[in-house]
Amino acid sequence: MPVEIDIAKVAKLARLALSEEELVGYGAQLVDILEHAERVGALPTDGVTPTSHPLPMTNAFRLDEVRPSLDRDEVLEQAPQRDGEFFRVPRILGES
Amino acid sequence: MTDWEAVIGIEIHVELQTKSKMFCGCAVDFTAEPNTMVCPVCLALPGALPVPNQEAIEGILRIGAAFDCELVEHSLFHRKNYFYPDLPKNYQISQYDIPLCINGHLDIDVDGEEVTIGITRVHMEEDTGKSVHGSETGRIHDADHSLLDFNRAGVPLVEIVSEPDIRSPEQARAYAAELQRVVRSLGVSDVRLEEGSMRFDANISVRPVGQEEFGTRAEVKNMNSLRSLHRASAYEIQRQIALLEGGGTVKQETRHWDEGSGTTAGMRSKEESEDYRYFQEPDLVPLRVDDEWRDRVAASLPELPASRRRRLADAGVERQAAATMVEAIDLAEMFDAAASLGADAKQVGNWLTGEVVAYLRRNEVELGDTALAPEHLHELGQMVEAGGLSSTAAKDVLGYVLAGEGAPGDVASAHDLTQISDEGALDAEVQKILAENPDVLERLRDGDMKPIGFLVGQVMKATRGKADPKVVSSLIRSKAQGG
Numbered sequence: 249m250p251v252e253i254d255i256a257k258v259a260k261l262a263r264l265a266l267s268e269e270e271l272v273g274y275g276a277q278l279v280d281i282l283e284h285a286e287r288v289g290a291l292p293t294d295g296v297t298p299t300s301h302p303l304p305m306t307n308a309f310r311l312d313e314v315r316p317s318l319d320r321d322e323v324l325e326q327a328p329q330r331d332g333e334f335f336r337v338p339r340i341l342g343e344s
Numbered sequence: 345m346t347d348w349e350a351v352i353g354i355e356i357h358v359e360l361q362t363k364s365k366m367f368c369g370c371a372v373d374f375t376a377e378p379n380t381m382v383c384p385v386c387l388a389l390p391g392a393l394p395v396p397n398q399e400a401i402e403g404i405l406r407i408g409a410a411f412d413c414e415l416v417e418h419s420l421f422h423r424k425n426y427f428y429p430d431l432p433k434n435y436q437i438s439q440y441d442i443p444l445c446i447n448g449h450l451d452i453d454v455d456g457e458e459v460t461i462g463i464t465r466v467h468m469e470e471d472t473g474k475s476v477h478g479s480e481t482g483r484i485h486d487a488d489h490s491l492l493d494f495n496r497a498g499v500p501l502v503e504i505v506s507e508p509d510i511r512s513p514e515q516a517r518a519y520a521a522e523l524q525r526v527v528r529s530l531g532v533s534d535v536r537l538e539e540g541s542m543r544f545d546a547n548i549s550v551r552p553v554g555q556e557e558f559g560t561r562a563e564v565k566n567m568n569s570l571r572s573l574h575r576a577s578a579y580e581i582q583r584q585i586a587l588l589e590g591g592g593t594v595k596q597e598t599r600h601w602d603e604g605s606g607t608t609a610g611m612r613s614k615e616e617s618e619d620y621r622y623f624q625e626p627d628l629v630p631l632r633v634d635d636e637w638r639d640r641v642a643a644s645l646p647e648l649p650a651s652r653r654r655r656l657a658d659a660g661v662e663r664q665a666a667a668t669m670v671e672a673i674d675l676a677e678m679f680d681a682a683a684s685l686g687a688d689a690k691q692v693g694n695w696l697t698g699e700v701v702a703y704l705r706r707n708e709v710e711l712g713d714t715a716l717a718p719e720h721l722h723e724l725g726q727m728v729e730a731g732g733l734s735s736t737a738a739k740d741v742l743g744y745v746l747a748g749e750g751a752p753g754d755v756a757s758a759h760d761l762t763q764i765s766d767e768g769a770l771d772a773e774v775q776k777i778l779a780e781n782p783d784v785l786e787r788l789r790d791g792d793m794k795p796i797g798f799l800v801g802q803v804m805k806a807t808r809g810k811a812d813p814k815v816v817s818s819l820i821r822s823k824a825q826g827g
Contacts, residue, residue: 261425261619261621263427300420300624300630301624301626301628301629301630303629305629306418306629306630306631306632307629307631307632308395308396308628308629309395309396309397309398309401310369310395310396310397310398311398311399312362312363312364312397312398312399312400313363313364313369314363314364314369314370314371315364315368315369315370315383316369317370317371317380317381317382317383318382318383318384318387320377320379320380320382323379323382323387324379329489331489331491332491333377333378333379333493334378334379334476334491334492334493335379335491335492335494336489336490336491336492337429337489337490337491337492338429338488338489338490339488339489339490
């Protein structure tokens, strides 16, 4: 069964600005990947326990203990823009 | 004229009060300077890996268990993908199709009527950072930029989703208030609406009474108090009814509640509907809650508000007093301790929620700051029962006990508040008053009992109000009958 995909929508959701050419190229690659997944999905898996993670383990927790945070100046120096104690970002459209 | 019925479902977010964040060791501290509680994990620096906080998982399981949810044996974390500046990773770690807790319920009391509201799911996620806008920090309003503080990013957040079982603004408020009481009683969150550690959104629709199918719903946001939840629901229900009766249709959208104008308004709609492209979080292994863990959670639950309310009512506590003690655990504990000594439940309930609460408010102190002990309440009750103290004087004595003057018996003597109810002690006074009023005594002997009040009053006056009026009255009666 041929897989159809709205590559322009996928790109938009991922905030990727792709050219027409790139849309065609990546669209074809993505279709290949999905078709491969379909082939795997068609395998007879009756009696195989579903797994959600490659490692056979559960409940890898940490205790509720505070560890030191980073130095603020060091952190903010990495930011594209800082404003005093804050990260500064362009305002989002539609935000009040 | 169509009769309309509202259908409301509520999503409630609760921040857990753990020491550290959900997936990293940064402190949960809302008093800290901006951007000082951050690390590679909660800032999403490359290569950083999340590790779940076990205490937060314990917390959500307690919440789920308190709502009688099934604690799911195998559950998963998912990534919810969207772009927003307060979300450093461009996804929020949340749960999707297999949350930790499902199929619970909460029983609420709305004006004496019990209503069961289903709880679809309770799932674990992480909070976002906070946008601080220029104008809020006292800077000149800046239309082009937002400022971000990531101290809150990654704080454990629990989302509790109700079934669309709520039928009125009153039920909506009662549900949120009871949920707040339950979560508070578990000690896992301070559930403060004004500080944002509890937040709610309501999905509201209306349909003609008798219709099975739901109407189109609007999601109402930005309600910051129980009162605004009630007001916003009431407004939105009326808005939709007016729209439908006028021949219009309800649009499925997110609406913003405006406290000042008392209205909801549609938010600028996005070009396309939300598509979060959920997928399993590959950085986290699955969760497994086995029977042993489930039993441990169940055993750790405190007495929940509904059962305390029922227990207090069964003990004879009045409805209002019981409601007050459900809200205030310290009062309830004091009550339980006094009741276990054998004190009268109704009387102690009324003292605690009446005089004691008034004293605490007046003096701006907590019960624990006062000298009141359960033994005092028991002793006070015994004094009233034995007639050694009038119920009015008992309230005064309670005030002195709260202020630390001592035990009720000592305080009553010191302030000369004890009541004379011993017949022998009152007999002389009664004799004297009767001797002074032979004509009145004559009327009593003729069977006219009306002047008895006058005589009791005379005795009370002579004893400066300390005589037990009931004893005086019965003494006069027996003397009138030739005793």
